[in-house]
Amino acid sequence: MFGQLEHELELHVPASEAWDLFGTLAIGKVVEEEMPERFQKVELIEGDGGVGTILKLTFTPGLPGPTGLKEKFTKIDNEKHIKEVEVVEGGCLDLGFTLFRVRMEVIEKGKDSSIIKTTLEYEVKEEEAANVALASIQQLAEIVEVGKNYLNRNKDAKEVK
Template structure:
């Protein structure tokens, strides 16, 4: 069984500013700091933020889903502003998923605006197909909203100091 979920969020900042957050480790640090109700921790276990970096995500107690897992950065395209991660250990893999990929993309909308597009793609074994119901785009949507607010706050701070 194959599935795909998507979420789009307008960001009222230039694509380059949004990518400086989404294309780096900063997004994980922001999520870990600002969303303790969703993530108990986000730890770097390998790498420096480039392709091959491995993060361990531990969800907060009571959050429905996979508990904790490790994901690896499998693609970072700074030109197209696309970052992809795949679960490589634990979590969804223990629930019969053979693929769980999250893609962050920042699309230029204009000089002062951009669109964040988050996508979850997954494949799950037929005998575990009922587990597909635990896949939710909500953590991606929550992350996008948090990032939007953070970016707008930073933009306002920069404009006020000029």
């Protein structure tokens, strides 16, 4: 069973600034610092932020479900501002999913405005179809919101100088 969920959020920064956060390892650092209720640790296991990079995400103890996951950067297009990441170990893969892919695309809207479109694609084994309810865009939407707030704070700090 295949599914897809999408979320879009307008950012009040140029696409290049948004990409500097969402298209790199920087978003992992921001998530670890600003979402301790969800993420205990985000570790770089392999790579430098390019295709093939592997991150290990450890969830905060006490949360329901898996304790963590490893994700691999499978596509990075710096021209089109598209990054794709797939879960390669743990997370939803432990619950019968055979694919759990996140695509982040930063779309230029104007000189000082952009949109981040987040897409979640998943496949789940037929015998585990009941677990489809676990596929949610909510956590990704929260990560994007945290990123937006981070960008806004840094933009305000730059304007003050």
